[in-house]
Amino acid sequence: MEFIMQNLAGKVAFVTGGSRGIGAAIAKRLAREGAKVAFSYVSTPDRARDVAGEIEAAGGVALAIKADNRKAQEIETAINEVAAKFGKIDILVNNAGIIEMGPVGELSIEQFDRTVDVNVRAVFVATKAVLAHMPDGGRIITTGSNLAHQVPWPGLSLYALSKSALIGFTRGAARDLGPRKITVNVVHPGPTETDMNPAEGDIADAARSVMAIPDYSDANDTAGLVAWLAGPEAKVVTGSEFTVDSGMNA
Numbered sequence: 001m002e003f004i005m006q007n008l009a010g011k012v013a014f015v016t017g018g019s020r021g022i023g024a025a026i027a028k029r030l031a032r033e034g035a036k037v038a039f040s041y042v043s044t045p046d047r048a049r050d051v052a053g054e055i056e057a058a059g060g061v062a063l064a065i066k067a068d069n070r071k072a073q074e075i076e077t078a079i080n081e082v083a084a085k086f087g088k089i090d091i092l093v094n095n096a097g098i099i100e101m102g103p104v105g106e107l108s109i110e111q112f113d114r115t116v117d118v119n120v121r122a123v124f125v126a127t128k129a130v131l132a133h134m135p136d137g138g139r140i141i142t143t144g145s146n147l148a149h150q151v152p153w154p155g156l157s158l159y160a161l162s163k164s165a166l167i168g169f170t171r172g173a174a175r176d177l178g179p180r181k182i183t184v185n186v187v188h189p190g191p192t193e194t195d196m197n198p199a200e201g202d203i204a205d206a207a208r209s210v211m212a213i214p215d216y217s218d219a220n221d222t223a224g225l226v227a228w229l230a231g232p233e234a235k236v237v238t239g240s241e242f243t244v245d246s247g248m249n250a
Contacts (some may be wrong), residue, residue: 007231007232008034008090008230009033011035012038012086012089012090013036013089013090013093014038014040014078014079014126014130015027015030015093016094016095016096018037018048018064020044020194021192022222023039023093023095023096024219025218025219025220026222027039027051028054030223031055031058031060035090036061038081038082039051039062040064040069040075042067042096069118070118072121076125076129079130080129088133092140092141093142093226094122094123094140096122097143100114100115100158101155101156102155103155107157119162123142127173134182138183139182140177141186142166142185143187143189144189144241146249147160148160148163150248152248170184170240174240183234185237186240187225187244188241188242188245189222189245190207190244191217191248192219192221192222192244193217199216211246214246215246216246217246222244
């Protein structure tokens with residue numbers, strides 16, 4: 001891990017769900033660009049230590065905090081802890097998410113509540129909580145999904161519902177926070193090489209068959225876009241969506 005860019009020098013970032021997959025890639029990329037990075041995790045303490053250790057070994061500053069995105073108080077406490085340690089939070093990345101799959105008729109109310117709590121409610125809670133600690137000109141970036149716009153297979157209705165909700169929230173929050181020059185955007189990854197969705201998994205060939213470029217994304221592809229949105233060149237980009245899906249939705 002090399003520190004080759006310093007677009008975010010002096011900034012403080014908080015990434016939810018930053019111990020693995022896309023969240024870990026985002027945490028490490030923001031650190032590469034000079035930000036002090038805090039991130040939350042729930043059930044992967046070893047991976048959280050690895051991510052923090054990699055950032056610190058390269059000369060960066062990292063803080064891993066255990067916080068369950070289903071519990072509003074834990075999100076709020078984590079954000080307050082980051083702000084108390086670093087004095088502010090310039091960048092919030094709402095990345096934590098879960099997927100519950102199944103036909104509409106077979107999904108339970110418990111699955112609905114769990115999905116909405118993590119994928120939607122927690123985004124609202126974190127965004128609301130961070131505003132007391134975010135200077136004018138801050139950045140709020142949320143990880144959505146290309147399935148918010150197009151659902152090519154059955155069994156994804158609940159996940160698509162939760163990710164679609166983030167679009168409306170992003171646009172509304174961008175209007176609310178514009179006077180403070182705080183930008184609010186959503187990034188929609190498509191199939192990405194992670195533990196949850198390996199490039200050689202059971203559905204990988206089906207996914208590649210509907211891509212314009214038949215390759216899974218690397219988590220760093222999304223992380224690079226998030227870093228740009230967090231940086232100075234994106235200061236007037238707000239209320240917008242960005243899709244990183246190899247042209248799956250083209």
